[in-house]
Amino acid sequence: MISLKDKDIISISDFTKEEILYVLEMSGKMEKEYCPDILRGKILANLFFEPSTRTRLSFETAMKRLGGQVIGFDELGTTSTVKGESLRDSVKIIEGYCDIIVLRHFLEGASRLTADSVDIPVVNAGDGASQHPTQTFVDLYTIKKAKSDIENLSIGFLGDLKYGRTAHSLAYALAHFNADMYFISPPSLRMPKDYMEELEIRNVSYQEVETISEVSDNLDILYCTRIQKERFAEPVEYEKVKGLYKLSKSVMDELKVKDDLKILHPLPRVDEMDESLDTTEYAMYFQQAYSGIPVREALLASVLGVIQ
Amino acid sequence: MKKLEVSAIEEGTVIDQIANKSTFKVANILNIQNIEQVVLIGFNLSSKKLGKKGIIKIGGKLLTQEEVNKISLIAPDATVNIIKDSEVVKKFTVDIPDSIEEFMKCFNPNCVSNHQKILSRFHVIHKNPIRIRCHYCERHMGVDDIELV
Numbered sequence: 001m002i003s004l005k006d007k008d009i010i011s012i013s014d015f016t017k018e019e020i021l022y023v024l025e026m027s028g029k030m031e032k033e034y035c036p037d038i039l040r041g042k043i044l045a046n047l048f049f050e051p052s053t054r055t056r057l058s059f060e061t062a063m064k065r066l067g068g069q070v071i072g073f074d075e076l077g078t079t080s081t082v083k084g085e086s087l088r089d090s091v092k093i094i095e096g097y098c099d100i101i102v103l104r105h106f107l108e109g110a111s112r113l114t115a116d117s118v119d120i121p122v123v124n125a126g127d128g129a130s131q132h133p134t135q136t137f138v139d140l141y142t143i144k145k146a147k148s149d150i151e152n153l154s155i156g157f158l159g160d161l162k163y164g165r166t167a168h169s170l171a172y173a174l175a176h177f178n179a180d181m182y183f184i185s186p187p188s189l190r191m192p193k194d195y196m197e198e199l200e201i202r203n204v205s206y207q208e209v210e211t212i213s214e215v216s217d218n219l220d221i222l223y224c225t226r227i228q229k230e231r232f233a234e235p236v237e238y239e240k241v242k243g244l245y246k247l248s249k250s251v252m253d254e255l256k257v258k259d260d261l262k263i264l265h266p267l268p269r270v271d272e273m274d275e276s277l278d279t280t281e282y283a284m285y286f287q288q289a290y291s292g293i294p295v296r297e298a299l300l301a302s303v304l305g306v307i308q
Numbered sequence: 309m310k311k312l313e314v315s316a317i318e319e320g321t322v323i324d325q326i327a328n329k330s331t332f333k334v335a336n337i338l339n340i341q342n343i344e345q346v347v348l349i350g351f352n353l354s355s356k357k358l359g360k361k362g363i364i365k366i367g368g369k370l371l372t373q374e375e376v377n378k379i380s381l382i383a384p385d386a387t388v389n390i391i392k393d394s395e396v397v398k399k400f401t402v403d404i405p406d407s408i409e410e411f412m413k414c415f416n417p418n419c420v421s422n423h424q425k426i427l428s429r430f431h432v433i434h435k436n437p438i439r440i441r442c443h444y445c446e447r448h449m450g451v452d453d454i455e456l457v
Contacts, residue, residue: 011446087424109420109444128418130445194448197439 005305008115009123011131012169013198017176020140024150026298026307027141027291035297038306039068045098046072047091048125049081049105054267054289055125055135059102062296071098088117095120100304103127121303129163135266136169138295142288143221146262150174153220156182158212159245159272161191163232164225166266168195175199181206182215186241189227212245217256222282224265224272248274252282264288314350320367322389322396323379328352330382331362337378337456338366345369358385378411380404381454384438404435412440415453419445428457 002022008014015023044063048056051074060070073079080090087110091101095118103111104125111124111131126132144150155174157167161183171181172195181199183191183206190208199206209215212222224247232238247263251274265273265285277283301307326334331351340347345367355361362383371379371388379386380402390398408430414421421428421444429443440449 013446087420088426105420106418107420107423108416108418109442109446112444112446113420113424113426127420128445194446197448 001308003305003308004299004302005308006121007303008111008121009133009299009303010111010115011124012133012136012173015133015173020137020173020176023137023295023298023302024141024144026302027137027295029307030297030301031291031294035066035301037067038301039063039066039304042068042100042304043098044068044070044072044300045094045101046070046074046125047094047101047103047105048072048074049076049079049103049110050126051075052104052126054292055104058292058296059123059125059300062293062300065293066297066301068099068300072102087113091117091122100300123299123303126165129165131169132165133169134292134296134299135166136173137299138288138292139166139170139223139264139266140173141291141295142264142284143262145287145291146284147220150177150179152178154180154182154218156184156212156215156219156222157191157225158184158222158247159225160189160227160241161185161225162189163228167191167223167225170223171195172198175202175204179204180218182218183208184210184212184215184245186210186244188237189241213255217258219257219261222261222263224263224269226265226268226270226272243271245272246274247272247277249276249280252277252280257282314348314353314363314365316394317346317348317365317367317391318394320345320365320369320391321371322366322391323364323371323383324361324387324389325355325357325385326362326364326379326383327358327385328360328362331364333382333456334362334364334379334386337375337382338364338369338371340364340366343369374411376402377405377408378456381408381412381438381440381456382451384436384451404432404438406432408432408440411456413455413457414442414445414447415449415455416442416445416447419447421445 091114100121102123102125105127108128108130110127115122262284263282348365350363386402389396410427430440433439433441
């Protein structure tokens with residue numbers, strides 16, 4: 001029997017295929033059933049060293065919907081970090097106040113360091129340009145809802161594949177499910193070598209292209225990402241690639257695509273998806289955002305050991 | 309009799325089959341500038357296995373395990389010969405460890421291990437060619453990315 005009790009959620013690579021399927025199954029249950037008391041008496045600490053309204057609120061909502069309570073902060077200025085306290089000391093102290101830590105941090109690997117430092121479960125809510133595993137579970141759950149099954153799909157990843165951590169994690173997870181992957185980006189924003197190596201080791205079929213029209217007719221899912229201005233060290237590099245891909249209803253009408261193609265996006269968007277797309281049958285990104293609650297409910301309840 | 313390109317030593321350690329470009333990195337690992345006994349370094353020597361190789365001979369010194377581990381990362385084909393009375397009494401190839409702690413630096417400037425006072429940690433995911441994953445940020449490194457500390 002699969003149990004995620006006390007498991008840290010740091011990187012999607014820590015999860016087996018069976019554990020991923022278990023989380024998706026539990027997410028489906030949480031969406032159908034309202035369980036207002038299962039986390040009563042439990043406290044979640046939302047430690048956001050880097051701002052993120054959506055992820056923080058979704059964890060807070062998930063915890064409160066299950067009867068738990070939430071403490072935390074969402075800006076560095078109010079923490080002891082500004083007084084020079086180490087991350088390890090901070091989290092070891094906060095461990096005494098709560099049952100589970102949700103951490104977002106600007107340094108890559110901060111969540112792994114936190115998990116190594118405390119005995120309670122730690123959830124990575126995004127660290128630097130590295131992993132964002134709960135978003136990956138949300139993405140997988142949305143794909144499963146859209147296609148009933150996540151095996152043997154053709155997935156296009158569009159946009160910033162270099163810094164887009166959600167694309168990295170999703171590609172890694174989909175490698176369990178025999179996906180054909182198409183990476184659509186300018187050369188300067190290609191998927192990093194590390195992830196390509198992992199995919200090659202796992203015999204995943206993938207293709208790198210620069211324009212969506214080269215592969216659009218193959219796709220079951222198109223996963224769009226925002227080109228993230230904040231990840232570029234040089235503004236001039238951002239200027240070269242911003243606005244490179246713009247999807248709209250008229251663009252989709254001109255492209256050759258499958259009728260049941262679904263478009264996902266972790267949001268927020270800038271100009272890569274026009275609002276005219278929102279009312280088309282392709283758009284799945286708002287359902288994807290709403291799925292954040294049942295998926296995070298399932299993850300919190302699983303690692304706190306109240307659902308099996 | 310084969311003529312030696314680098315003179316023999318009577319007692320000490322010979323590190324042979326060093327990847328040519330790593331010869332001086334190995335010399336740095338061994339901190340040779342502070343060794344008072346004989347040190348002989350050969351560079352650009354011909355090697356059937358490597359094409360060109362380096363060799364370092366150090367009088368009166370035995371390598372520590374940490375030194376061997378460090379050498380294995382940048383010169384994975386290196387062999388270590390222990391010399392006594394001008395004879396090779398022990399010979400072994402360096403072995404890349406499965407995990408590495410402390411003596412390497414993550415090449416990712418945004419990795420938490422480069423900003424907090426913690427020991428760096430790495431997992432060797434592939435030995436030939438060497439690929440190393442940072443325990444914290446999970447970035448992969450190859451031989452050219454390795455920075456020893």
